[in-house]
Amino acid sequence: MNTPQYDSVIWATRGRTWGFRFVLDAGLGDPLSDYERVFGDLQDAPTAWRRHGGQVALRFPDPLGRQDSAGRIIPHEFVISGDLAAAVDSVEDGLHKVWPLVSEVYAIVWDAPHPPDLRGRCTEGH
Numbered sequence: 001m002n003t004p005q006y007d008s009v010i011w012a013t014r015g016r017t018w019g020f021r022f023v024l025d026a027g028l029g030d031p032l033s034d035y036e037r038v039f040g041d042l043q044d045a046p047t048a049w050r051r052h053g054g055q056v057a058l059r060f061p062d063p064l065g066r067q068d069s070a071g072r073i074i075p076h077e078f079v080i081s082g083d084l085a086a087a088v089d090s091v092e093d094g095l096h097k098v099w100p101l102v103s104e105v106y107a108i109v110w111d112a113p114h115p116p117d118l119r120g121r122c123t124e125g126h
Helices: 032-039 082-087 091-097 099-109
Strands: 009-013 021-025 048-052 055-061 075-080
Touching: 009 032, 009 099, 021 099, 032 048, 032 055, 032 075, 048 091, 055 091, 075 082, 075 099, 082 091, 091 099
Parallel strands: none
Antiparallel strands: 009 021, 009 075, 048 055, 055 075
């Protein structure tokens, strides 16, 4: 699971029952400051793309329309760095280039009773 692409991706999302959190941290101990800096003043629109320095902020609703237990569509928010960031110039690019990196892991963990750890495995029971 530890690939160069994961080393350049901060990913925040939620599951059916577990709350919004960082699932991938790009190898940072605390990705919050990078996340806040790159997302900046982006509004809470369902989709967003913003380049800030050498990083890209990307947000889109779950491509399969998955919802949490309250019936809200689950958002996926990414901060992307490096070569991958250079290749993502829109939300559409993100759907084609970033989502495939995490979609299989998310399909397994989104309905799990516990959130995944930073390697995409459940924190309990595995």
